Amino acid sequence: MGVQKLAVACRVLALCLATIEATNPGFVVRITQAGLDYAHQHGIKVLEKELGQLKLQDISGDFRILRVGKVRYEISRLHLRSFQLPHSYISLVPNVGLQVSISNAFAELDGNWRVKVYFIQDHGSFDLKVENVYIKIDLQLGSDTLGKPTTDTSACSTRISKVRVHFSGKLGWLYNLFHGAVESRLRKLLETQVCEIVAKAVRRELQPYLRTLPVTAKIDAKTGIDYSLVAPPTATARSLDVDLKGEFFSLAHRSAVPFSPLPLALPPDHNHMVYFGASSYFFNTAAFAYHAAGALVFNVTEAVIPKGVHLNTTTFSAFIPQLEGMYPNTPMTFRLSAPSAPFLSIGPQGLSLQPVVDVQAYAVLPCSESVPLFLLSLTGNVSAVIDVRSGHIVGSLDVGRIKFTLKQSNVGSFKVRQLQSLVNTIASAIVIPRLNERLNEGFPLPLPERIQLSKILVRFHQNFLMLGADVRYQPRG
Numbered sequence: 001m002g003v004q005k006l007a008v009a010c011r012v013l014a015l016c017l018a019t020i021e022a023t024n025p026g027f028v029v030r031i032t033q034a035g036l037d038y039a040h041q042h043g044i045k046v047l048e049k050e051l052g053q054l055k056l057q058d059i060s061g062d063f064r065i066l067r068v069g070k071v072r073y074e075i076s077r078l079h080l081r082s083f084q085l086p087h088s089y090i091s092l093v094p095n096v097g098l099q100v101s102i103s104n105a106f107a108e109l110d111g112n113w114r115v116k117v118y119f120i121q122d123h124g125s126f127d128l129k130v131e132n133v134y135i136k137i138d139l140q141l142g143s144d145t146l147g148k149p150t151t152d153t154s155a156c157s158t159r160i161s162k163v164r165v166h167f168s169g170k171l172g173w174l175y176n177l178f179h180g181a182v183e184s185r186l187r188k189l190l191e192t193q194v195c196e197i198v199a200k201a202v203r204r205e206l207q208p209y210l211r212t213l214p215v216t217a218k219i220d221a222k223t224g225i226d227y228s229l230v231a232p233p234t235a236t237a238r239s240l241d242v243d244l245k246g247e248f249f250s251l252a253h254r255s256a257v258p259f260s261p262l263p264l265a266l267p268p269d270h271n272h273m274v275y276f277g278a279s280s281y282f283f284n285t286a287a288f289a290y291h292a293a294g295a296l297v298f299n300v301t302e303a304v305i306p307k308g309v310h311l312n313t314t315t316f317s318a319f320i321p322q323l324e325g326m327y328p329n330t331p332m333t334f335r336l337s338a339p340s341a342p343f344l345s346i347g348p349q350g351l352s353l354q355p356v357v358d359v360q361a362y363a364v365l366p367c368s369e370s371v372p373l374f375l376l377s378l379t380g381n382v383s384a385v386i387d388v389r390s391g392h393i394v395g396s397l398d399v400g401r402i403k404f405t406l407k408q409s410n411v412g413s414f415k416v417r418q419l420q421s422l423v424n425t426i427a428s429a430i431v432i433p434r435l436n437e438r439l440n441e442g443f444p445l446p447l448p449e450r451i452q453l454s455k456i457l458v459r460f461h462q463n464f465l466m467l468g469a470d471v472r473y474q475p476r477g
């Protein structure tokens with residue numbers, strides 16, 4: 001191999017490795033056999049309805065009967081009375097996709113017949129019973145360039161082992177002489193038609209439905225979530241797994257996330273229809289996006305603090321005696337901001353973070369100029385309670401004891417400790433409730449339209465949160 005070729009190969013390999021590394025999902029969705037069974041129930045109902053609208057073309061032909069001669073026949077106005085799919089199941093085909101097997105389906109049709117033998121003509125009606133219909137449908141799942149799921153029938157076969165026609169009318173006996181030929185034509189016609197309808201139903205119903213999965217969802221004025229598929233869904237022996245990017249982004253300026261998701265392996269639970277795995281990456285990109293969007297800044301003014309507490313230099317001169325002399329009876333404000341996005345971790349005990357918050361105090365002069373007074377740096381252990389409500393991950397935070405240090409002062413030194421109860425009040429009565437208000441609205445889970453979740457399970461594992469749920473589909477109308 002030439003040096004140049006080697007260099008190209010190395011670059012390609014490096015690119016591949018980089019790609020492999022980048023495709024760890026931030027969020028995974030697992031659909032268990034129970035979930036597939038549930039989806040299958042609804043799918044079969046749709047297919048039954050579609051098959052019920054099956055239209056068969058007229059058929060005609062010639063037939064030669066001993067001692068009678070050439071018989072010209074026509075079958076027209078074929079009308080399907082019903083198509084029933086009483087037995088079916090869906091199964092996982094590892095590394096391939098899904099297979100739907102329908103057995104002992106049956107249909108009833110009627111129609112008109114017409115025959116012509118020399119100059120004799122007659123017509124009548126007939127009933128057709130189709131039994132022992134076996135249909136096998138292979139569904140292939142994929143993802144497109146937008147990261148939306150795709151699906152298609154990769155194979156379909158229909159086998160009808162029993163067709164019975166009963167012709168009535170004066171010359172019905174004639175038909176009954178060659179019914180075998182007519183039956184086999186009708187059977188072939190039906191066999192192809194059924195698979196065409198299956199393919200059409202998948203394209204027209206299933207595919208558009210799957211594409212209602214919001215792969216990029218704007219979730220509020222500041223951020224969105226990228227739920228695009230990072231790979232085609234994979235079928236294993238027990239579940240269908242869908243790897244999603246699972247990344248929050250700032251709507252104003254989406255930037256590359258400076259960390260990447262760790263591998264996420266859901267435990268082999270299967271009691272619920274669906275499981276979601278939200279990696280710590282998912283939550284950390286949330287913090288990163290909100291921080292980038294400037295949403296982690298709070299102004300604390302007298303207007304937002306509990307009544308009776310005055311945020312002014314008179315109040316603070318109890319802790320900082322020199323303040324009253326420098327800015328007599330002057331209103332104060334505090335600006336809380338996170339110098340960097342808080343980083344949270346998830347372990348079996350739950351979700352926790354130790355955010356660092358800068359608190360800059362200002363005196364607001366009569367000309368409304370803000371003069372910086374001092375800067376505190378706060379930290380504390382924050383824990384979160386997580387739940388699922390209306391298809392959203394909701395949460396609430398709780399903060400333990402807050403530690404703080406004086407980072408900088410323009411008003412000389414003072415005993416910082418004395419500010420403890422004020423700092424506690426700011427954190428627990430102002431900041432946490434405001435964050436919780438937002439967290440209580442929650443963040444949407446990646447769900448296609450008209451899905452409701454119930455029987456919610458919340459479990460923490462190393463580096464990810466696992467949610468389990470059963471689903472209910474609300475048909476339109």
Ligand SMILES: *[C@@H]1O[C@H](CO)[C@@H](O)[C@H](O)[C@H]1NC(C)=O
Nearest residue numbers: 297298299300333335362370
């Ligand atoms: C906070 O107050 C500063 C002025 O002190 C202002 O520039 C900023 O927009 C305010 N931020 C918020 C989030 O209200």
Ligand SMILES: *[C@@H]1O[C@H](CO)[C@@H](O)[C@H](O)[C@H]1NC(C)=O
Nearest residue numbers: 310311312313314315329331
């Ligand atoms: C400042 O706070 C004190 C109580 O600490 C209060 O009596 C005073 O009215 C406040 N001043 C202003 C301008 O709000």
Ligand SMILES: *[C@@H]1O[C@H](CO)[C@@H](O)[C@H](O)[C@H]1NC(C)=O
Nearest residue numbers: 354379380381400401402403
């Ligand atoms: C947070 O918790 C850890 C251990 O759980 C402890 O070492 C640390 O001091 C705590 N931090 C604060 C600010 O309380």
